[in-house]
Amino acid sequence: MKPSTSIDLKVSIGDLVLNNPVMTASGTFGYGEEFAPYGDLNHLGAVIVKGLSLEPRTGNPPPRMMETPSGMLNAVGLQNIGVRAFIREKLPFLRRFDCAVIANIYGETVEEYERVAGLLSRASGVAALEVNISCPNVRRGGIAFGAEPDAAAEVTRRVKAAAALPVMVKLTPNVTDIAQIARAVEEAGADAISLINTLTGMSVDVEKRIPHLANVTGGLSGPAIRPVALRMVWQAVQAVSIPVIGVGGILNARDALEFLIVGARAVQVGTANFIRPTVTMEIIDGISAYLERHACRSVTQIIGTLKTPEAELRRGGGGERT
Amino acid sequence: MKSKEIAPGAVLFNRALTPEHFLLALSLTPSFARPVPGQFVMIRPEGVGPQLLSRPFSLYGYRGRRDGSRIELLYRTIGAGTRQLAALKAGESVEILGPLGRGFTLGPDVDEVILLAGGMGVAPLTFFAERLGRTKAPPRVVCYFGARIRDELIGLDRLSPLCSELHIATEDGSCGERGVITDLFAARMRRHDPRRAAIYACGPNPMLQTLSRILAGTSLRCQVSVEERMACGIGACLCCATAVAMPGRQVSYRRVCCDGPVFNLRDLIWDMTPDHSDSRGCTSP
Ligand SMILES: Cc1cc2nc3c(=O)[nH]c(=O)nc-3n(C[C@H](O)[C@H](O)[C@H](O)COP(=O)(O)OP(=O)(O)OC[C@H]3O[C@@H](n4cnc5c(N)ncnc54)[C@H](O)[C@@H]3O)c2cc1C
Ligand SMILES: Cc1cc2nc3c(=O)[nH]c(=O)nc-3n(C[C@H](O)[C@H](O)[C@H](O)COP(=O)(O)O)c2cc1C
Numbered sequence: 001m002k003p004s005t006s007i008d009l010k011v012s013i014g015d016l017v018l019n020n021p022v023m024t025a026s027g028t029f030g031y032g033e034e035f036a037p038y039g040d041l042n043h044l045g046a047v048i049v050k051g052l053s054l055e056p057r058t059g060n061p062p063p064r065m066m067e068t069p070s071g072m073l074n075a076v077g078l079q080n081i082g083v084r085a086f087i088r089e090k091l092p093f094l095r096r097f098d099c100a101v102i103a104n105i106y107g108e109t110v111e112e113y114e115r116v117a118g119l120l121s122r123a124s125g126v127a128a129l130e131v132n133i134s135c136p137n138v139r140r141g142g143i144a145f146g147a148e149p150d151a152a153a154e155v156t157r158r159v160k161a162a163a164a165l166p167v168m169v170k171l172t173p174n175v176t177d178i179a180q181i182a183r184a185v186e187e188a189g190a191d192a193i194s195l196i197n198t199l200t201g202m203s204v205d206v207e208k209r210i211p212h213l214a215n216v217t218g219g220l221s222g223p224a225i226r227p228v229a230l231r232m233v234w235q236a237v238q239a240v241s242i243p244v245i246g247v248g249g250i251l252n253a254r255d256a257l258e259f260l261i262v263g264a265r266a267v268q269v270g271t272a273n274f275i276r277p278t279v280t281m282e283i284i285d286g287i288s289a290y291l292e293r294h295a296c297r298s299v300t301q302i303i304g305t306l307k308t309p310e311a312e313l314r315r316g317g318g319g320e321r322t
Numbered sequence: 323m324k325s326k327e328i329a330p331g332a333v334l335f336n337r338a339l340t341p342e343h344f345l346l347a348l349s350l351t352p353s354f355a356r357p358v359p360g361q362f363v364m365i366r367p368e369g370v371g372p373q374l375l376s377r378p379f380s381l382y383g384y385r386g387r388r389d390g391s392r393i394e395l396l397y398r399t400i401g402a403g404t405r406q407l408a409a410l411k412a413g414e415s416v417e418i419l420g421p422l423g424r425g426f427t428l429g430p431d432v433d434e435v436i437l438l439a440g441g442m443g444v445a446p447l448t449f450f451a452e453r454l455g456r457t458k459a460p461p462r463v464v465c466y467f468g469a470r471i472r473d474e475l476i477g478l479d480r481l482s483p484l485c486s487e488l489h490i491a492t493e494d495g496s497c498g499e500r501g502v503i504t505d506l507f508a509a510r511m512r513r514h515d516p517r518r519a520a521i522y523a524c525g526p527n528p529m530l531q532t533l534s535r536i537l538a539g540t541s542l543r544c545q546v547s548v549e550e551r552m553a554c555g556i557g558a559c560l561c562c563a564t565a566v567a568m569p570g571r572q573v574s575y576r577r578v579c580c581d582g583p584v585f586n587l588r589d590l591i592w593d594m595t596p597d598h599s600d601s602r603g604c605t606s607p
């Protein structure tokens with residue numbers, strides 16, 4: 001179905017205005033160019049590129065992935081070409097498109113985060129930064145920042161100070177209290193938060209009694225994590241007033257709408273890109289079709305419209321009838 | 323802008339050759355490009371099945387016509403994804419991405435092609451031999467084909483007429499020599515002239531690892547098709563990494579799906595491995 005032109009899909013995340021609320025999740029869309037032959041990147045809300053570090057990174061030994069029930073485990077180990085090579089070799093291609101380009105960054109020290117953020121701020125063509133404080137694959141780094149409110153706040157503050165761009169902080173679900181972390185990064189100056197990154201998991205080859213991943217543990221993604229992601233997004237939306245971006249297990253428009261309805265300003269699609277390289281375009285069209293069916297002119301009309309008994313009470317029993 | 327697409331395919335037949343081995347024939351739209359032997363497709367049954375991700379399979383056969391093309395895949399069921407494929411029936415639909423990756427290449431000075439096939443590794447090599455037979459001056463094809471037992475020498479019927487010489491080994495001795503195919507090859511290796519012969523190998527990773535040891539002291543050229551588990555098949559996820567040597571004893575990873583699956587055997591690194599049996603894993607951080 002063609003997206004209806006009368007429906008406004010624009011959403012704003014701080015100063016950043018996206019053509020529509022559908023982005024590609026970091027690490028699942030390469031540097032964009034891998035998917036360009038399959039669909040027009042101009043249609044996307046944003047492309048979030050594979051996580052960038054200051055220096056190139058080799059990544060983990062294989063095997064790096066295994067499909068598990070309704071999902072997959074990966075232990076890529078943040079392999080990437082490094083921020084300078086990204087700016088030199090990959091960014092020029094992405095600049096040609098109408099969609100926002102968001103650079104996902106990570107570091108093993110606060111200084112590294114700062115420097116990567118600084119380099120990207122000076123490059124033209126990057127619309128925002130997404131700070132990965134959550135990747136569970138690398139033994140040092142990642143996990144430590146995202147699991148403690150203080151460390152999460154510290155990275156946020158330093159990146160914010162170093163970057164002249166909107167900063168979105170991506171949270172890990174591998175914590176006890178997501179609301180506490182969300183509040184900490186909001187107070188530290190984040191312009192938005194995105195969640196969730198992968199859940200740490202494991203899978204074993206019973207015949208050989210070896211782990212399926214050389215790294216032993218890996219990050220679980222795909223529809224298996226969607227209910228967890230949705231719950232955490234909903235909690236984060238209540239905890240902070242900055243925009244929240246929902247990520248985790250989205251396969252189709254219906255799944256994306258779940259996140260928008262609980263209050264996500266936009267969504268990211270990850271693992272589903274591997275199943276169908278055109279899935280993001282289908283999700284955008286599906287959201288338009290839903291809005292049309294529910295007589296909404298703008299996607300903002302459905303964001304945060306979850307009808308819980310509490311919400312109904314607060315609204316004086318009225319609520320939105322569609 | 324858009325130049326590639328997911329090709330819808332229809333199952334022509336999905337024939338069980340043994341309880342574990344299947345020949346799958348598909349009809350595809352004409353948009354499916356003519357593949358190079360060694361290239362592969364990502365395939366999944368249409369719709370949302372219990373298995374989400376596509377699985378990679380080498381092309382075993384291809385016929386292109388103006389109104390559509392037909393491809394064949396030869397596969398063994400080893401897990402949930404391949405069992406889901408095995409359940410496909412004639413007339414059912416699949417989603418296909420491909421042809422993907424880089425296939426085998428033939429140097430101009432090669433007039434003897436040595437095929438080394440282990441188990442299902444026979445699939446891309448048979449397709450390669452078939453294509454070679456159609457060239458103007460076909461090289462001589464010498465094939466070494468090994469499997470565990472006689473019944474697992476799948477595709478022998480199609481393979482044998484394509485070869486000038488065919489050497490067979492089974493681990494239990496039920497057909498051909500008793501033992502593994504790399505031993506049989508090693509015993510005969512000196513008959514092949516490195517200046518005019520080139521090896522093409524596909525099989526389980528332990529077989530390729532043994533082969534790299536055997537070839538270490540020789541100047542025989544060897545291209546191998548490597549297997550790693552894949553998620554996207556198009557170079558985006560970095561899940562399909564394989565280790566290659568870099569200057570200064572450094573290791574770097576290449577993507578099997580788009581930098582391969584065909585590599586020069588000499589570029590690959592094997593011996594950093596505690597045996598992961600199927601693949602060359604390494605547990606150092
Ligand atoms: C480029 C390429 C071409 C291929 N061509 C063929 C082909 O022509 N015919 C064919 O039969 N297979 C081929 N394979 C292998 C095939 O893709 C796997 O057998 C398949 O993906 C397994 O899926 P599954 O869901 O059944 O197994 P899973 O459920 O994913 O795994 C089941 C078990 O098998 C092991 N396993 C998974 N993948 C492999 C593998 N590649 N090698 C060894 N063990 C594995 C796992 O460790 C696990 O223990 C090819 C692979 C690649 C990368
Ligand atoms: C193969 C793979 C690589 C990933 N790499 C990154 C990364 O580099 N940085 C990051 O922040 N998240 C990374 N992620 C996490 C995803 O962006 C996303 O948060 C997660 O997969 C959940 O969404 P999904 O279920 O839609 O895939 C990766 C996920 C996968 C599957």
Ligand code: FES
Nearest residue numbers: 555557559560579
């Ligand atoms: S399978 Fe995704 S990069 Fe190769």
